[in-house]
Every structure is written in structure tokens, then in C-alpha cells.
Amino acid sequence: MPCRARLPLRPATARRLRRSAAVIGAAASLPLLAPSAFAAPVTPPTSTVPTSTAPSSTVPATTVTTSTVPPPTVPASTVPTPTVPTSTVPASTVPTSTAPAADPATPAVSAAAVAATGTSASNGYYMATTGGLSAAFGTTTQAQATTAPVNGPVASLASQPAGGGFWLAGANGDVAAYGTAPYYGSLAGIRLNKPVVAMPATGDGKGYWMAASDGGVFEFGDAHFYGSLGNIHLNKPIVGMASTPDGRGYWLVASDGGVFDFGDAAFYGSTGNVRLNKPVVGMAATGDGRGYWLVASDGGIFEFGDSRFFGSTGSVALAAPVTGMAATGDGGGYWLVGADGGIFSFGDAPFRGSAAGTVPTGQWVVGLSPTPGSGTGPLGTGFVTAPATTTYASGTTGYDISWPQCGGSYPPPSRVAIVGVNNGYAFSANPCLHSEASWGGPALSVYINLNSPQGSNGGQWSSGPAGACQLGDLSCESYNYGYNTAAASVRTADASGAATGTYWLDVETSNYWTSDTAANAQVVAGAIAALRALGRAPAVYATAYQWGVIAGSYRPGIPVWYPTGIATSHPGAWCSASSFAGSPVKLVQVAAGSFDGDYSC
Numbered sequence: 001m002p003c004r005a006r007l008p009l010r011p012a013t014a015r016r017l018r019r020s021a022a023v024i025g026a027a028a029s030l031p032l033l034a035p036s037a038f039a040a041p042v043t044p045p046t047s048t049v050p051t052s053t054a055p056s057s058t059v060p061a062t063t064v065t066t067s068t069v070p071p072p073t074v075p076a077s078t079v080p081t082p083t084v085p086t087s088t089v090p091a092s093t094v095p096t097s098t099a100p101a102a103d104p105a106t107p108a109v110s111a112a113a114v115a116a117t118g119t120s121a122s123n124g125y126y127m128a129t130t131g132g133l134s135a136a137f138g139t140t141t142q143a144q145a146t147t148a149p150v151n152g153p154v155a156s157l158a159s160q161p162a163g164g165g166f167w168l169a170g171a172n173g174d175v176a177a178y179g180t181a182p183y184y185g186s187l188a189g190i191r192l193n194k195p196v197v198a199m200p201a202t203g204d205g206k207g208y209w210m211a212a213s214d215g216g217v218f219e220f221g222d223a224h225f226y227g228s229l230g231n232i233h234l235n236k237p238i239v240g241m242a243s244t245p246d247g248r249g250y251w252l253v254a255s256d257g258g259v260f261d262f263g264d265a266a267f268y269g270s271t272g273n274v275r276l277n278k279p280v281v282g283m284a285a286t287g288d289g290r291g292y293w294l295v296a297s298d299g300g301i302f303e304f305g306d307s308r309f310f311g312s313t314g315s316v317a318l319a320a321p322v323t324g325m326a327a328t329g330d331g332g333g334y335w336l337v338g339a340d341g342g343i344f345s346f347g348d349a350p351f352r353g354s355a356a357g358t359v360p361t362g363q364w365v366v367g368l369s370p371t372p373g374s375g376t377g378p379l380g381t382g383f384v385t386a387p388a389t390t391t392y393a394s395g396t397t398g399y400d401i402s403w404p405q406c407g408g409s410y411p412p413p414s415r416v417a418i419v420g421v422n423n424g425y426a427f428s429a430n431p432c433l434h435s436e437a438s439w440g441g442p443a444l445s446v447y448i449n450l451n452s453p454q455g456s457n458g459g460q461w462s463s464g465p466a467g468a469c470q471l472g473d474l475s476c477e478s479y480n481y482g483y484n485t486a487a488a489s490v491r492t493a494d495a496s497g498a499a500t501g502t503y504w505l506d507v508e509t510s511n512y513w514t515s516d517t518a519a520n521a522q523v524v525a526g527a528i529a530a531l532r533a534l535g536r537a538p539a540v541y542a543t544a545y546q547w548g549v550i551a552g553s554y555r556p557g558i559p560v561w562y563p564t565g566i567a568t569s570h571p572g573a574w575c576s577a578s579s580f581a582g583s584p585v586k587l588v589q590v591a592a593g594s595f596d597g598d599y600s601c
Contacts (some may be wrong), residue, residue, distance in 0.1 A: 157367025
């Protein structure tokens with residue numbers, strides 16, 4: 001894949017960089033973690049936003065009422081633009097509902113700040129997850145990546161208004177282009193103060209903006225800069241952005257519903273002086289730019305200007321919180337999207353399929369943007385999450401090698417070939433990986449070593465998909481460490497010619513582990529999430545004893561490679577339909593002379 005050219009930043013843009021946006025991992029609904037362990041997936045932790053110096057709202061901070069009041073009853077704010085209201089709802093309190101998933105019979109959708117495209121027809125939509133997975137609904141255009149993928153968690157999605165493509169924006173400001181959408185540049189490699197949370201495209205699709213949670217705004221292509229909040233203290237973080245149809249203005253919205261307008265974007269009101277039951281997570285503009293909607297995480301809709309109310313999920317128990325909204329080009333309807341990929345359509349926004357049930361564990365939907373056209377394509381079925389795997393036929397045999405074999409001879413070619421990516425521990429590289437991968441050939445699969453966080457490089461665990469960890473929060477640090485080391489191992493393997501589908505996670509007592517089995521399990525869970533996000537199939541190498549000592553009762557439901565530690569002529573005796581990891585034993589390792597031998601069940 002060709003390298004992306006980085007567009008030079010103009011001096012004015014460079015000045016803004018010093019006061020706006022930072023790479024942090026967005027919080028997630030993670031396996032094994034209590035719901036209160038991390039901030040909600042739809043907004044950054046409120047503790048990172050300094051208190052505003054602007055006049056506060058008179059709404060008591062302890063008073064929280066329902067947010068299901070229809071938007072028509074919500075009074076417009078009288079606070080002059082830009083407004084800096086005080087929210088009464090912590091952005092980190094968005095719970096996951098136990099109700100059924102989103103259903104085609106109900107309506108609506110968009111994620112953390114997608115602008116209306118202004119097109120005459122919007123009958124399909126693209127959707128994206130934090131892991132960079134994308135899916136098309138109601139369109140025959142299955143856009144393929146034309147640039148390198150986003151390096152890190154995806155924060156937002158914007159579709160090409162009159163084409164067959166879209167862009168993904170990472171929390172770190174990285175950008176990936178898909179289909180016919182041109183690449184106009186990104187913030188990759190630039191240190192940001194706060195993460196990117198939104199990415200609307202210009203009306204002609206020849207540019208885009210990115211907005212950070214501190215209100216910093218960055219423009220690319222034909223998108224122009226009309227102002228930002230990067231040097232203003234906010235009560236609550238920015239969560240969404242929408243542009244006017246002519247691209248000469250835009251709005252920013254905070255999690256308390258405070259609206260800030262720039263350029264030719266007019267102020268039509270906000271919920272800054274309204275008590276909300278749940279935080280605002282996004283916004284969408286009407287086709288003529290004379291109004292906008294705000295959406296809360298419970299699906300409550302608030303309309304301002306010429307936008308109309310077509311329904312909401314504010315009084316419906318949801319299987320997952322709403323993460324945003326998008327409007328049809330004529331302003332006659334809108335969609336809502338849930339973190340689980342469920343779609344709700346209202347007004348003239350047609351239901352074209354949902355991703356409910358197909359979002360991988362550890363990821364959630366952060367972006368949904370309308371596509372132009374008639375919507376005559378097949379209903380979308382969600383994300384293709386089954387990664388390519390290395391398949392070994394039952395009864396075949398071979399070997400596994402790694403750094404101990406460096407400088408020596410390799411086994412004869414075989415139908416089972418497994419190579420270690422690391423030099424025996426996390427965040428290291430096997431110096432012979434390239435040559436050993438060549439030995440493995442088409443039968444290659446790889447394994448990576450795992451262990452608990454260790455060493456002096458705190459950046460390996462202090463931030464990641466679990467968020468910015470508090471010092472000493474071992475559960476958070478362990479998940480980030482597992483995720484980050486697995487992602488680093490994939491990059492190492494790919495760069496060394498060892499790209500393959502199956503990754504065995506080496507979990508052994510010979511490596512460093514804490515006495516906290518729940519935290520150790522988070523290392524494994526983080527690694528599994530990273531592999532799935534990168535399209536790899538996770539599996540585990542361990543014995544039942546070692547697994548119990550390290551990870552306790554954790555059952556991730558992935559295949560097992562079982563080391564017997566002895567020479568045996570009957571390795572199939574160790575094959576089984578279930579194991580300590582909750583899935584079948586697929587490989588058995590036996591002593592085989594100078595090398596470890598392996599048998600496929």
C-alpha cells in the first residue's frame with residue numbers, strides 16, 4: 001500500500017495546535033471489568049475538563065430529571081454565543097441497558113458529531129467501530145481502504161457527500177481514506193492536548209475538519225478555519241461538530257448541550273440551561289443549515305431552529321447507549337446509532353440494516369454517516385469480524401521455533417509451522433523473525449509472549465483503550481498493557497514478513513505475572529481485543545495449571561495449544577472439545593528431539 005503524503009500545516013494551523021487536542025485511549029465496555037472501572041465509551045472522562053470561568057448555570061448540580069421531554073418543550077438558550085453552560089450530568093455515567101437490542105421497527109442514527117451532508121437523498125449509511133471496522137448499509141459501494149488504517153482507536157466517521165467513500169478519524173488525529181474519498185491530511189505525529197472526537201466533511205467533499213474534546217478545530221482540504229474553543233476553559237468536553245451546507249461555518253456541542261457557533265453558523269439554542277438525565281453525545285444539522293438536533297445517550301432528541309422532532313428513544317430501554325445521530329439530506333428524518341450498532345430510523349430516514357450482534361468484544365460503534373443515492377442496495381448485515389486463520393488439517397505435524405533457534409539450523413519444512421514474534425517477553429522482538437517466518441512459509445502462524453506490566457516505560461500501560469489509568473490502577477494498566485503489546489507485536493510481525501491470521505498468546509508462569517489473577521486476565525483480555533481489532537484470530541498457549549495460576553477462572557472462549565512437556569507417540573490424547581479457555585484444544589506440543597514438535601487435533 002503506498003505511503004500517505006502529509007500535507008503541510010499552515011502557520012495559523014500550527015499555532016492552534018499548541019492549544020488544542022491529545023492522544024488518549026477512549027474508554028470502552030471491556031471484558032472482565034466492572035462497569036464503573038472506566039468512563040463511558042461515548043465521552044472522555046469529565047475529570048480532564050477544567051472548570052469554566054464563564055458564568056455558571058443556575059441548575060443545581062445535584063438535581064437530575066428525565067431527559068425524555070420532547071424537544072418542542074425545551075426552551076432555547078438565551079446565553080449569547082459562544083455559550084459555556086454547566087452540565088448537571090456527568091459524562092461518565094452512561095450505563096448500558098439490559099433491554100433488547102435496537103430493532104428495525106423503531107427509528108434513527110449518527111455518531112459523536114457527524115454533519116449533515118446537504119445532499120438531496122441520504123438513503124444508506126456507513127458505520128465504523130473504535131477498532132477501525134467499517135460496514136455499508138443500503139449502498140452497493142463497499143469502500144476499501146486507499147491509505148494505511150488509523151493508528152489507534154477510531155473516534156469518528158464522515159462520508160463523502162457525493163461519492164462512494166468515507167474517512168475515519170482517530171482519537172490521535174490520524175486519518176484513513178476509503179473508496180473514492182481523497183486523503184487531505186491528518187494530525188498524525190503531532191502531540192495533541194486532547195483527543196479528536198468529531199470529523200464532519202465539507203459540503204463538496206473536498207475537505208474536512210476535526211474537532212478535539214477541548215474545542216480545538218483543525219481544517220484540511222477546502223475546509224476553512226472560523227474559530228475554536230482551544231483557549232477557552234469549558235465546563236464539559238466537546239462531543240460533536242456539524243457544518244453548514246456551504247462549508248462557511250460550523251457548530252460545536254458539549255456533553256451538557258452547550259452549543260458554540262462559528263462562521264455563518266447561527267445560534268438557534270442549546271440545552272445548557274436544561275436538566276438532562278443523560279449527556280449529549282452528538283448533533284446533526286438540517287439540510288439548509290437553519291437548524292440542528294442534539295441527541296443524548298438515552299436517545300433523547302432536542303431540536304432547534306427549523307429542525308423538526310420525528311421521534312426519539314428517550315423513553316425506551318436500550319441494549320446499549322446511543323453514540324450519535326445523522327440526518328437525511330432533506331431534513332425530513334434522522335437516524336440514531338447505538339454503541340452496539342443498533343439503528344433507529346425516524347421520519348423519512350429508512351432502515352437499511354444494523355450491526356447489532358456483530359460488533360467485536362472490546363469495540364463499540366463511534367461513527368455513522370449517510371451515503372448519497374437511492375438506498376437500493378441490500379440491507380447491511382453488520383461487521384465482518386471473523387478474521388483469517390491459519391488452518392492445520394487434523395493429524396498433521398510440524399514444529400515451533402523462536403529466538404532460542406537464532407544462529408542454529410531450522411527444522412525441515414512441515415505442514416505445521418509456528419514462530420515466536422518476541423524475544424521471550426512482551427514488547428520485544430525475535431531477532432530472527434524474518435528468516436524463521438520464511439522457514440514457516442504458507443503454514444506459518446505465530447505466537448506472542450504475554451506478561452504483566454513491567455519495566456520503566458510507563459507509556460506501555462498508562463494509556464490505551466481502557467483510558468488514561470490512575471497511578472496504581474492495576475486492572476486498567478493491565479488491559480492497556482495487553483492491548484498495546486499485542487498491537488506492537490502485530491506491527492513487528494507484519495514488518496518482518498510474518499503476516500498471518502492466527503496469533504497464539506503464550507501465557508506461562510516462567511514470565512512475570514502479579515498475584516492478582518483478575519488483573520492478569522486483563523492483560524490477556526486486552527491482547528485478545530487488540531488482535532480482533534486488527535483482524536487477527538486469537539488463541540492461547542498454556543496448560544490448565546499455568547492458566548489457573550495466572551488468569552484464574554477467566555474463560556475467553558478461544559482455541560488452545562496445549563504443551564504436554566513430554567515425548568509421546570499419542571499426542572491426540574490431549575485433544576479435547578473443551579479446555580480451560582472455554583474452547584477446544586486445537587494443537588498439542590510434544591518434545592521432539594532438537595525441536596518442539598506439534599500435532600494438529
